Amino acid sequence: MSDNSSFDSLPGMVAEINKKIDLLIADRVSHSKDDDYLMTMEDLRDFLPENPARQTVYMWVNEGKIPFEKYGRRLYFRKTDIDRWISVGRQIKKM
Numbered sequence: 001m002s003d004n005s006s007f008d009s010l011p012g013m014v015a016e017i018n019k020k021i022d023l024l025i026a027d028r029v030s031h032s033k034d035d036d037y038l039m040t041m042e043d044l045r046d047f048l049p050e051n052p053a054r055q056t057v058y059m060w061v062n063e064g065k066i067p068f069e070k071y072g073r074r075l076y077f078r079k080t081d082i083d084r085w086i087s088v089g090r091q092i093k094k095m
Contacts, residue, residue, distance in 0.1 A: 038069065038076040047082065067092060 045051055052060075060066040067081040085092065 036080045038078055044077045
């Protein structure tokens, strides 16, 4: 194979790599939805059976009653942490 044919096949190889990357990302996203992911305030409210008001969730956060993560000014709730929180009777273990 000469240098020209390698160079000429480069766009096709790049396209193939991009397809594989897209498949890997799609696979990771589908697994993360099943296993662990960050929920927004709205996601959390929909996830909890009693559909609490936003103010109620903010109160829980302020009082340290619910596990959360904060990035910038936004609150997020990790699904595995919320599942664990529910399974132990909505208690947070003090460290």
